[in-house]
Amino acid sequence: MSRTTDTGAATLEQVAVRAGVSRSTVSRVVNGGARVSPDALAAVEAAIAELNYVPNRAARSLASRQTHAIALVVPEDTTRFFGDPYFSSIVAGINDRISASPYMLGLFIASSDPDDKATNFVSSGSVDGALIVSHHTSDEYVRRIARSTPVVYGGRPIGVTPDDYWVDVDNVAGGRLAMRHLVERGCRRVAIITGPDDMLAGIDRLRGSREVLEEAGLDPVGIQNGEFSSAGAAKAMERILESGARPDAIFVASDLMARGALSVLARAGIRVPEDIAIVGFDDSPVASSVVPPLTTVRQPSRDQGAAMADVLLRLLGGEDPPNENLLPLELVVRESA
Missing domain, CATH: 3.40.50.2300 (Response regulator)
Known part of the structure; x- marks a missing residue:
């Protein structure tokens, strides 16, 4: 594995790979955030030393490395996405929050195909972060995206880890x-x-x-x-x-x-x-x-979308938001029961 990029500077992503943790974990260590386990902290610090990673102010502020784009990744076919009111509601909430930020929102209908263009694009560094909704246990490519860019899930992912960020209802x-x-x-x-x-x-x-x-x-x-x-x-x-x-x-x-x-x-x-x-x-x-x-x-789907976007924007801004975010539910009684 190369110790640095072609320009001689190790990247946050290289540190994450070497330490065996997510990019967001490295970011939290570098920025002094909480919620990092002792083992993860030790692994990141060792990788930083080994790769000579220098998280200097200039490196953090390289605007040319920011796309100011956020991907909304939906692992469903278009029929389900456009036919289920849940998606329109959650997208409206996401857009409410993103439209008030410097970021643009792009929609990607992804699939498990290894050559899936949406997955490859989102994983290539072409966006600053991703929001993922309606994921299934078989969607391994979702984890591929999460290894390459900050991700917030709409719904608690199966096999959730301490590094995952998600917004859901109980x-x-x-x-x-x-x-x-x-x-x-x-x-x-x-x-x-x-x-x-x-x-x-x-x-x-x-x-x-x-x-x-x-x-x-x-x-x-x-x-x-x-x-x-x-x-x-x-x-x-x-x-x-x-x-x-x-x-x-x-x-x-x-x-x-x-x-x-x-x-x-x-x-x-x-x-x-x-x-x-x-x-x-x-x-x-x-x-x-x-x-x-x-x-x-x-379930407050629109609020869920807004909360997902808010968590991701806070991550991209160098903050350390809660990993787990639960929204309230209530029973609405009408005529069917």
Whole structure:
């Protein structure tokens, strides 16, 4: 490994690679920030000495090395991105914050293809930082981006490390909130339409809802994966009905999925909430536009986007913001349950 760049000066990135830590960890050590473990501190200091890295004022202020661009990386296809109100809300929040800063925001729809142009561009130093939303456990390239540039995640990443920065809601608590409403309403035969099992939002909402059922001495009459899409939830609802489970309530882990489930119930002549009560999750515009209007768990998606951008801007400004950022949830009761 080369000790320095062609110009003779070791870079922050080279120190991070040599120390086996993230770029943000090196930055915190160099700038005197807190929240660095003793082992990481020792590794960074050793790498600095070995590479003769000099974090002088001039090196820190080289404007030519700044792009003043931030990438919003979405590991989803365009159909899901443009069709799910969650994304429009979180992007609006991000843009609120970025537009008031010196930075520009660029959208990148990324994929796991090793030759993916979006991943390669973001990882090449062409942006100063990245915001990543809707990541899955299989999205290893997301970690590749995080190794090359400061990253803030929208949602706690699976396999979270002390160096990760993220903004999320307590999805376990949200699942509990939704299911408790159904149980307290007197529902006893409850089915669940959950999100993908490779996303913590899906895993945690299912976990929270099952905890409440277990505390009530109940078992779910059916659990189906709706893939956080309207079409996926419609198929999941069809499978529940075909199983003969005859639920009296359904917790659906997103409003978009609830819309798909409602369409199937309407075609089957099943009334909501008279025959089946439904609770969704998000409180997106979908919740108030469906018939009947949806009881749902409100997560502040726009605030989440703004908070993500704020954390990243603070990192880029040399500050040391909290790694973990949780936003509040609340149940919004309408006509579906």
